[in-house]
Amino acid sequence: MLKKGNKLYSILTGTCPKCHSESMYKVKNPYALGSIFKMQERCSHCGTRYKIEPSFFYGAMYVSYAVGIAFAVAAFVISYLIIGAGLLNTFIAIVGTLVVFLPVIIRLSRNIWINFFIHYDPAADAGSRKLDSAI
Numbered sequence: 310m311l312k313k314g315n316k317l318y319s320i321l322t323g324t325c326p327k328c329h330s331e332s333m334y335k336v337k338n339p340y341a342l343g344s345i346f347k348m349q350e351r352c353s354h355c356g357t358r359y360k361i362e363p364s365f366f367y368g369a370m371y372v373s374y375a376v377g378i379a380f381a382v383a384a385f386v387i388s389y390l391i392i393g394a395g396l397l398n399t400f401i402a403i404v405g406t407l408v409v410f411l412p413v414i415i416r417l418s419r420n421i422w423i424n425f426f427i428h429y430d431p432a433a434d435a436g437s438r439k440l441d442s443a444i
């Protein structure tokens with residue numbers, strides 16, 4: 310279902326938005342909090358620079374607002390409408406969800422933000438495969 314060439318693949322896996330071949334992050338696990346913002350300078354497969362311009366990823370803050378709301382709504386639906394918890398417990402569940410998933414929200418926002426600007430290029434992906442087989 311989720312294949313290379315689909316934007317969702319790059320967004321959910323955190324891979325290079327152009328060739329979908331390797332992770333943009335130095336440490337893949339978002340819960341390694343010390344390195345949550347550490348990204349590779351360039352993609353080693355297709356050479357795409359991730360930081361298109363200085364402070365490029367500040368724009369991801371706008372995306373993180375929307376992603377945060379999505380997580381909060383999901384927590385509300387699950388705790389209030391499905392489990393039937395009271396309003397206070399629902400509020401606690403929403404705050405807890407936002408705190409626990411903060412690293413995931415940050416990474417998803419960056420992935421979505423960069424995918425607005427850089428699109429998948431099958432040639433970049435194929436070129437990298439040719440390079441791989443040459444080595």
Ligand SMILES: [Zn+2]
Pocket residue numbers: 325326327328329330331352353354355356357433
């Ligand atoms: Zn790449």
